[in-house]
Amino acid sequence: MAVEEAPPRERQAEERATIPAGIVILVVVTSLLIGLFLNAPDILRTAQRQEPGWERTIGVALMEPVAAVSHFLFLDRPRMLIDSILGRERPQPEAATPPTTAPPATTPATTMPATTLPSDTRREVSAADPLIMYIGGDSMVGQFGPMLDNRASKTGMVESEVVYEFESGLSRPDFIDWPQRLVQVSEELDPDVFVLYFGGNDAQSIYMPDGSWIEFDTPEWEEEYRRRVDDVMTLLEERGHWVYWMGLPIVSSETFQERVRLMNSIYEEVAEAHPRVTFIEAWSLFEGPDGGYSEYLPDEEGNLVDMRLDDGVHYTTAGAIRLANHTFEIIAEDWEIPLE
C-alpha cells in the first residue's frame, strides 16, 4: 500500500514558545469575546432568524445589547467595511428589529403600481426569443432548481435563473422578504415564468410586521399564511407573470406530513383562484407503492433509486430530476415547447 511513514510534524518544531494553560484559556475566551463584538451584527442576525423558541429568545436577548455596544464603540465598523467591499447587503441590527409602522413585507400587492390585468394568452417562445424562467424559494430549490434548469435548457428555448435561500419562506419576512425580492426580480429580470418553491420552513410561527407572532397550527395562522400566498400570486399575476407553484412532497415524519398537507391544500386552493397560477402537485409523485413515504422509487428506466435525503424532506439528485421532468412537462405543454 502507498503510505509508509508520516512526514515531519511541523507543529512540533523545537523552537516554538509555549504558554501556560491558564493563559491559553484566557486568550481563547478573550479573543472569542472580542470576535463576538466585532461580528455582532451578523451574530444578532443569525440569532434573529431562528425559529421562535427559547433558543431564539435567549440568543436575541444576549446579542441585542452586545450589538448595541459594538455599534456605539464603532467595533462593528470593520465588519461593515468588509461587507461593503464584498458588496454584501447584510442588514444592520436596527433594520432587523421589527418595524412598527405599515407592513410592506406582507402586503406587497397594495404597494404595487396600478396595472391593468395582462392578457391570458402566452407569447410564442423560440430559440431566438426564449422563455425566461425564474426558479426561486427555500432549500427545496437547492436540488430541484438546477435540475429543472438543466432539463429546460436542453430544449434551447428556455433561459433560467435559480435562486434559493436556506431557512427562508413566507412565514419569516424579517429574515428574507420574498415578496419584496420577487418584485425586484420582476422589475430587473422580468421573467415570463416564476417557479416558486416554499413551505419547507414555513410550518412555524408567522412573524408579523408589528413584531408580534402568530402561532403555528391555529386558525389565525392558516388565515395569515393563506393571505401571504395569495398576495404573492396576486402581485406576480398583476405584473403579467405566469406562476408555477410547487407543492411539497410526502415527507417521512408523520407529524410533518400533517403540516405539509395543510400547506399544500392552501397552495392548491389559492392557486385555483388565479388563472395565471398553476399548482404542481408533488406529494403523490414521491409516494411509495403503499401510498406512504418511500426513500427509494423507480427512475425512468425502472431502476430503484434513492430519491430522498436522510432528512426525509429534501430531494437527492435523482429525486430532483424526477420532479424537474414532471414540472417541465407541464411548463412545456403550456408554452408549446417541444420536449426534445
Place this chain on the structure above:
Amino acid sequence: MLFPTIQFAIFFVVVLTANWLLLPHRRQWKLFMLGASWFFYGSWDWRFLFLLIGSTVLNQVAAVLMGRSRDQRSRRLVLGGAVAANLGIIAWFKYYGFFVTSAINFFRTFGIDLPLPLLEITLPVGISFFTFQALSYVIDVYRQKEEPAPLLDFAVYLAFFPQLVAGPIVRSTEFIPQLYTRKDPRRVDAAGGFALIVGGLFKKVVVANTLAGAIVDPVFASPSQFTALEVLVGVYGYAVQIYADFSGYTDIAIGAATLMGFTFPDNFNNPYTALSIQDFWRRWHMTLSRWLRDYLYIPLGGNRGTRTRTYRNLMLTMLLGGLWHGAAWTFVIWGGYHGALLAWERWRSETGRATGPDTPGRRILARLTTFHLVCLGWILFRADSMARVGEILSRLLDWGPAPSVTPAVLALVVGGIGVQFIPSDFRVTLVNSFSRLRPAAMTAALAGSLLLLDGLGPEGVAPFIYFQF
C-alpha cells in the same frame, strides 16, 4: 454541533477549561471527557449515542476475551466475531440501501423481482471513522501489539470528540498511552494549536464554502450550462474544495487536541504536490491510507507474493477504500480507478519503464500529470452518476465565454493549490514567530481572524463533506 459555530465555541471553552483543571484527577478527567464527548455526539442525534456506546461495549468485550485467552483458535474466533459485528453494523447503517437496490436492479434485468424490504435508515455521523478506530483496537489486541485497555480508557479513545466524526483515524496505541503521559500545564503549544484551528476554519469557511457555492455545485449540478473553461475550473475548484474542507476539519481537530495537550497524527501533507499516485496517497487522508495498509493490504499479502497478486491486493484495497467513502457505484469506480493507477505505476517501476534523470522538467510534468489524474478521479467521486461523469467530460470540449470564472474563484483555486508548494520551513517559522507574541497580541490576532473568517465566508454553515462518510 459543527466546529465553525458559536455552540461549539462555548462547548470548547468549557471542555478546555475542565481539561486542564481536572488534569491532576485522572479518573474524573476521563469521566468528564467521556460525558462531554457523548454530549457532542448526541447533539447530532441522541439516538445514535446508543450505537457509539454499543460499539464501545462490543469491542471492549472482544478485546478482554482475546486478552484473557491463551488459545489462538478461540482468540481468532472472537476476532472474527468482532470484525463481523463491526462490519455488520456499518453495512446495516451505511450500505443496506445500496446493496438491496443494487441486488433488486440487477435481478430485474433478468425479469426477477427480488422481494427485499427497502428501509429508511439514517446514516449515523462518523460511523465509518469510529468503526475503523474500534477495528484497529481489536485487531491490535489480537496481534498482541497492545493489551486490552481499561473500559473507561477505551470508551474515551473511541468517543474523544475532536476526531470522533471525521478523523483523523487515530490508533488506540497512539491515544491511550497519552492518557497516562504527564502533561505539563505550564507548557502548552498554543501557537501550534491556534494556527491549526484558524487555518482549518479559513480553509473550510472561506475557501471550501465559497468555491462550493460559486462554481463547484453549479457545474456538477448542470454541466450543460457551462463552457469548457468553467467546467475545468469547476473540477479544479472541487479538488481545492474537498482538500480545504477535509483537511480543514482535521486541522481543527488536531489543533483542538493540541490545546488540550494531545498529539494526533497528521492527515494531509500537501497532496497536490505529489509526484505520483502512490505519492498522493502518502499525502492524502494519511491515517486512512495507513489503516488500509496495515489492516487490509498487508493481511491480503501486500507485495509479498507474485506481481499479479500484488496488483490484485492493491486493487482490492482501493476498491474497498472507495466503498468506505460512500454507498454508491461511483465511489467503487473511483477506488478501482486509483487501484488501477497504483498498479500501473508499480508495473512501470518494476519493469524499468519509470526510470530517467530526475530533472526539474520531469518533476513538473510528473506533478501536472498526477494532479490531473487525481482531478479525473474527483469527477468520479463528486458526480452522482456515471451519466453525469460523461456529461462533465463532454463539456470539456465546448469552449466559449466563461463568466462564472471570476477573479475571486480563480484566486481561490490558484491559491488553494499554490499554497501547498510553500516550503514547510516557512510555515514553521511563521508559527514559531506567532508563538513568541505576547498573549495580548495573540488575542488580537485571533480576534482579527474571527472577524475575517465570518466576514469573508458565505452566510450559513455548510456541513463538512466527510461527515457523510
